Amino acid sequence: MLQQTRVEAVIPYFLAFLAKFPTAAHLAAASEAEVLTAWAGLGYYSRARNLRSAAGILAADAPVSWEACMKLPGVGPYTAAALASISLGAVRAAVDGNVMRVVSRLTNDPSEISAPLTKRRFAEVAQTLLAPLRPGDFNQAMMELGATVCLPTKPRCLLCPVQKFCAAHSAGTQGSLPVKLGKVPARRLDLDLLVCWWEGRVGLVRRSAAESRLAGFWELPQKPADDVPAGSFQAEFTHQIVNDRFRVRVWVDESESRPGFSGACQWFSPAELVAIPVTTIARKALTATTGGKLMYPRGKRSRSVTQGV
Ligand code: SF4
Known part of the structure; x- marks a missing residue:
């Protein structure tokens, strides 16, 4: 539910959804119409369909590894790492945008954050930092650190539990990291x-x-x-x-x-x-x-049109 959607918007849906479908078996047994109705208002309905399909797989044969989690419908490397580390203890770093930002600051790395090479390197760093005995707790801590302390524009370094390990804080560069190239003007x-x-x-x-x-x-x-x-x-x-x-x-x-x-x-x-x-x-x-008489049956009319001179 949290993909593309804010936590505050999700909470009431999450609670109502869990009340209606408390286990994977309940969700798997529900009709698609029931699931979509419970999801109505959250948008991105493919997530609801994927979740119901995944529940069918989970109810029949729960995955036992990161690789098996990756085969669930709608699940990519980040979600698979979160699922597998928290529920199975798999030693996999879950790396989202928040975690990338934390890594760029911990290592004081000025590489452009959207470059594929940078993403790969930061993911490798996150994997080396991962606490192997408590990977699920570590991943949740990193997510939480990025979401609540190491904020994009004003990192709260004074409250940060990893301040003494943070290279950017030592160098005073945390405000300029991660580096994002500006958009090319149109x-x-x-x-x-x-x-x-x-x-x-x-x-x-x-x-x-x-x-x-x-x-x-x-x-x-x-x-x-x-x-x-x-x-x-x-x-x-x-x-x-x-x-x-x-x-x-x-x-x-x-x-x-x-x-x-x-x-x-x-x-x-x-x-x-x-x-x-x-x-x-x-x-x-x-x-x-044509004064709107012709075309645009499938979309809204442009607001930027200046009518005839
Ligand atoms: S010390 Fe500051 S910049 Fe470094 S990880 Fe903590 S909040 Fe982020």
Whole structure:
């Protein structure tokens, strides 16, 4: 329940869930609808389905190792290490973001924390620190230390039980660790699109199957830079794709005199549009230039659209 969800939000659900399904056998015997109903409000419903499936496995044949825990539905290395160390005494460090932060400070390591090599090294350090006789207690202590004492922005070093082992505290660098590279600023790009109408149909071009992004989707043609006449400017909005921030200007041409486009475009009626994959930018543009009458059946309308000038 705690994956992607805050502890305070989880507590009432956790208590009600355990009251309804006190053992793995109770959970395994429940219908999926019952489990989803008890989970309603927590979101990420695949977790509930995985938990019920895992309960079926646990009720029949409880896992006896970290490797067996890894085979439970929805369980990755961190959860498997937590389960196996706490319930089976397996000597496995459970390493989440909190523990990574603690390790970066204990070792005063300025490596970029999201780099795969850094993650691997910090996980190895956590494994060497692990108390082999009490791995479950150690993992819970590390989680708790990261969550309540070694906080991201203001570590509470004066209260910290491991202060005397902490290299960052000795060096006074705890405030600058772990190192996270700042986000690369978004690229700003201009995009001028043409909405061309011909006999009640709009012209779209298909993205090539070789495109790395949105291959095979349909999009509006771009307005040629030397396009005269240019159609009429109708709308402007912004749209971000990963790190590219587009300023999209939409021009509408209803002159039905664009032989240049007839080869590149295919023409679709409004009814046909809902049955083909259309890019979000094209959907926004069609929505903006038809007053919302066309497109966006599957999503909400963009708030950033500036209607026609
Ligand atoms: S001494 Fe401070 S920086 Fe070091 S582990 Fe404790 S809380 Fe974190």
